[in-house]
Amino acid sequence: MTERSGERQRSTQVVIVGAGPAGLVVAQCLQRAGVDCLLVEQLSAAQLCARTKAGMIEHQTVKALEQVQLAGPILERGGRNGVLEFRLEGKPLVFDYAALTGGQGHYVFPQQLLVEAWLGGFGERAGAAALGVEAVALEVEPGGADVAGVGGARVVLREAGGKLLEVGCQAVVLASGAGTRLLPQGIESLEHTYPFRWLTTMIAARPLSERTIYASHSRGFAAHLRRAPQLTRYYLQISEHQGLGDWDDERLRAELALRLGLESVQALQGEVVERDLMDLRVRVREPLQHGCVYLAGDAAHLITPAGGKGMNLAIQDALELAAGLSERLVQGRSERLARYTETRLPRIWEAQEFSNWMLALHCGGVMSLHRAEPDADDGYARRLHRAQIERLFSDAGFARWFAHRYAGVEEPA
Numbered sequence: 001m002t003e004r005s006g007e008r009q010r011s012t013q014v015v016i017v018g019a020g021p022a023g024l025v026v027a028q029c030l031q032r033a034g035v036d037c038l039l040v041e042q043l044s045a046a047q048l049c050a051r052t053k054a055g056m057i058e059h060q061t062v063k064a065l066e067q068v069q070l071a072g073p074i075l076e077r078g079g080r081n082g083v084l085e086f087r088l089e090g091k092p093l094v095f096d097y098a099a100l101t102g103g104q105g106h107y108v109f110p111q112q113l114l115v116e117a118w119l120g121g122f123g124e125r126a127g128a129a130a131l132g133v134e135a136v137a138l139e140v141e142p143g144g145a146d147v148a149g150v151g152g153a154r155v156v157l158r159e160a161g162g163k164l165l166e167v168g169c170q171a172v173v174l175a176s177g178a179g180t181r182l183l184p185q186g187i188e189s190l191e192h193t194y195p196f197r198w199l200t201t202m203i204a205a206r207p208l209s210e211r212t213i214y215a216s217h218s219r220g221f222a223a224h225l226r227r228a229p230q231l232t233r234y235y236l237q238i239s240e241h242q243g244l245g246d247w248d249d250e251r252l253r254a255e256l257a258l259r260l261g262l263e264s265v266q267a268l269q270g271e272v273v274e275r276d277l278m279d280l281r282v283r284v285r286e287p288l289q290h291g292c293v294y295l296a297g298d299a300a301h302l303i304t305p306a307g308g309k310g311m312n313l314a315i316q317d318a319l320e321l322a323a324g325l326s327e328r329l330v331q332g333r334s335e336r337l338a339r340y341t342e343t344r345l346p347r348i349w350e351a352q353e354f355s356n357w358m359l360a361l362h363c364g365g366v367m368s369l370h371r372a373e374p375d376a377d378d379g380y381a382r383r384l385h386r387a388q389i390e391r392l393f394s395d396a397g398f399a400r401w402f403a404h405r406y407a408g409v410e411e412p413a
């Protein structure tokens with residue numbers, strides 16, 4: 001680092017903004033390839049590792065992480081799940097999707113533990129990660145990028161005490177999540193907001209079952225997802241007009257029990273370790289690159305938790321981008337990096353389409369997606385919804401398609 005007349009400067013090859021799953025995967029892959037990089041995260045390590053979000057990890061994501069020796073925490077400490085249950089007004093319909101994918105289902109591992117493990121691994125090299133530091137400005141030098149997608153950029157960082165540091169680099173990765181602010185011009189956002197919300201919660205209690213449970217009820221959707229032996233995630237569909245203040249722990253447990261068809265709230269006792277509101281927003285940004293600035297993960301696309309695809313996409317973006325940047329910066333080969341948008345966008349839209357379909361399946365069928373409240377009186381829509389779920393049990397080809405897409409397993413040609 002140099003200091004000239006109070007202006008602090010540093011240079012590196014790649015600045016990565018955000019130490020969520022996307023940023024951490026890019027950073028570790030670049031570091032291993034011998035590319036000098038700086039990972040910048042506005043939160044402290046403790047804050048970062050307390051963010052409970054994802055837990056369902058696709059088969060193909062874990063296989064891809066294995067190729068770069070990053071799957072260790074999931075393989076060593078994670079669980080597996082290959083069975084899900086649809087509960088229609090309390091009546092169970094059990095779907096064994098692993099049986100349709102050659103025994104492959106999801107890996108189950110809490111995102112916060114994965115982030116903690118990856119951060120620990122990456123942080124071993126002093127100076128490579130700057131935590132509690134916010135990227136506040138981004139400037140791409142005139143000319144933006146050479147034809148090969150790397151050029152000159154400057155990122156201004158604000159450190160904890162308020163001091164500014166300017167970092168010059170050849171490429172910037174914005175892996176800064178859904179609230180990304182430093183977007184370069186020329187990137188279009190295509191987005192939509194569904195007219196209802198999910199209340200997301202995590203209870204420190206044993207799961208009700210090994211299975212994921214998706215409950216459809218005339219009062220709305222509820223879900224149960226195993227995360228760890230003493231940690232279970234629940235979702236509850238609520239009106240967009242309701243807030244957290246409308247749902248104290250007692251009401252939350254009672255409503256979950258009702259929609260999940262439980263006899264009592266007993267199994268839902270345990271500390272509510274997280275309670276949050278989720279507006280169901282979806283977005284894709286196109287293209288994923290402007291000059292030498294690249295988007296990855298939620299910064300590039302936002303998806304609802306329906307289908308469990310967000311973190312998977314983030315990791316898959318990161319692996320592709322890191323491979324392209326390494327080939328360019330270490331070997332001087334630019335083809336892969338130049339195709340980053342072209343390679344990732346079809347996969348991103350495929351996941352958006354699947355997740356939108358799954359959201360409809362959860363929340364009362366396609367006719368429910370534009371309603372603010374479930375309509376218990378619409379008998380036609382409810383019967384249609386049941387037919388949509390029952391098709392998974394009567395149409396073998398459809399069931400196989402669903403099982404592969406849900407678990408993230410390539411269908412044999």
Ligand SMILES: Cc1cc2nc3c(=O)[nH]c(=O)nc-3n(C[C@H](O)[C@H](O)[C@H](O)COP(=O)(O)OP(=O)(O)OC[C@H]3O[C@@H](n4cnc5c(N)ncnc54)[C@H](O)[C@@H]3O)c2cc1C
Binds near residue numbers: 041052053175
């Ligand atoms: C309740 C819930 C359940 C989910 N379940 C699943 C699931 O089962 N499976 C699945 O695949 N996905 C799931 N997801 C989605 C998944 O959590 C996200 O897609 C994933 O976190 C995206 O990772 P990311 O690295 O792109 O972004 P993030 O995890 O959001 O990380 C971005 C980071 O950038 C930092 N940052 C932002 N701006 C700046 C700045 N200017 N300077 C420095 N740092 C900055 C932020 O502090 C943050 O740490 C779920 C999400 C939620 C909310």
